[in-house]
Amino acid sequence: MADNYELLIIGGGPGGLAAAVYGGRARLKTIVINKGSIGGLANTTREIVNYPGYTHTTGPDLMEDFRYHADSFGVGFLKDEVISVDFSQEEKLVKTKKGRELNAKAVIIACGSEPRLLNIPGEKKLQGNGVAYCATCDAEFFEGEDVIVVGSGDQAIEEGMYITKYARKVTVIVLHDEGILDCNKVSAERASQNEKMEFIWNSTIEEVLGEDNVKGVQIKNLKTGDSTELVCQGVFFFVGMIPSTHFLKDSGIEMDEKGYIPVNEMMETNLEGVYAVGDNRVKYLRQVVTAAGDGAIAAVVAERYIEEQNVFNTKVLQSEKKVLLLFYNALNSESVEFITLLEEVNLELSNSYKVVKVDMATKKNLAHKYNIVKVPSVVLLDKGLEIKRLDCSVDKEKLKSQL
Known part of the structure; x- marks a missing residue:
């Protein structure tokens, strides 16, 4: 397997597998790294009667269905344990116990949780012996x-x-x-x-x-x-669970005092391009169905993040011309009017600039990157570096004077 991926998922429980299904279906080059049996804790559950569509099934059977679904979309699987990560760059780096190093544009943390120990006398000594x-x-x-x-x-x-x-x-x-x-x-x-x-x-x-x-x-x-x-x-x-997030220490990922990862409604962590789903995140209900929902959301958001990064890299960073990064909303009449005006002015200037349009309704990461709060907005860039921001009033002469 190649070491470069678009979407890397840490953990093969229901959250990770659901994310894999969505990632694979979106034609992202996706890999799941899992240190144990595929399915996580769900794989140890003998009876499941509350997963929609299955009146009665077992954890292993349900997880096998999840994996088969992900397999059908060409998702890769690697049995290994993640021991450290570096999320400081645009390309995320993940290192494993077996010495593998994998890069990815986006990472979904779905490592789940593990049983809490009481640490009473005799407990550790007799593990596996009763x-x-x-x-x-x-x-x-x-x-x-x-x-x-x-x-x-x-x-x-x-x-x-x-x-x-x-x-x-x-x-x-x-x-x-x-x-x-x-x-x-x-x-x-x-x-x-x-x-x-x-x-x-x-x-x-x-x-x-x-x-x-x-x-x-x-x-x-x-x-x-x-x-x-x-x-x-x-x-x-059976006295509770603790999140399996110890490998994230010093990674920059925000965690609470118990090690759970807080996220927003899009499963985004405090780091761009990194998401958390399932039992390792702060949430009210930890069940197979909620983990699967988390995974679906995270994969869709990750897909859009990757798309935006690709657009930015190819259309902005690699542009020979200076770029007018235009943030708009197609349902906003002022946006539509300003787009027409900007293209008209650029044509009169012999297309001196490359106009890159960003729909605020679907591409929120770039808007967040440049702190855009209203439309229309235009950021003038040179090789990705911001030069200035334009006054986007619908005034042709005023616009020309800024360019």
Whole structure:
């Protein structure tokens, strides 16, 4: 694969794959870099019943459909991990763990999130030996055994119910008073009716017990302060997520205190040509459907950004003549009248200038670049450097005097 791309997408979850579909369909040279299985966290979800058009599917099946769709438009895929980026230039540079260096005109960050660790005694030591974070990945290893689930949100309860297909018993440790769960009502009702699920209320887990494998947990009651030990062979933690944005440190990308990336309605970050979608951005609802919507928006905005950059590079920077960069709106009568006047005056001046028209309705990046707030507006440029701005009143002699 070549190292130069128009659109580079970091992450192959639903947001990244949706962006890939739109990028590929727009005939942009597009690549997705993903360090794990295509599909991200969605790929670990056994049951999806709320994605429009699919009354019931699995995460792996849905993500395979996403990938197949992107494949059909010629999108490239690279299994690797991004370790650093340089967004300081017009051509964005991305470096990977395997030593690849890739350039792109626009980058979409869709790296998602990862499970939060409680960092209690025994948790890290016993990871992979009874401590787990993905039911789809690991539930079958606990056939006929006793399992603890920590957490009470949608993921914890739904994954806990999935684990009951294999385990003898699943005990859920809940911080809240009896009957209060953080998950949706449907899942709460189903869990309460599941004969293989039990709940320990007003409690938290203090330690995972065991030397080579999980043997049990130490549980603390938050109201009484009493600690008790409970025998089990597996512990699944579902206590929230953290964004996988650590590689963006010192990149210039604005992030909040948790590492999430704030964007506007067009998925634009604080850096030109860089977008963020899905679970790694600041947002209200983190679901497959919202990530896919983010990806679609970002790819369309990126396509227009790339087009504007191409126009600017070919028509402005490479022009032998000085350029009159004209910002207009076709629905604005003053704009239409001024365009006619400008072309007439330039003709009388033996076409001394190259007139480049920018429709403010569709090409907003250049308008932002030159701080254009009204139409018509004209910026006189020489090899991309601003010389002056014209008074755009519809007065032929006044316009001539400025040129």
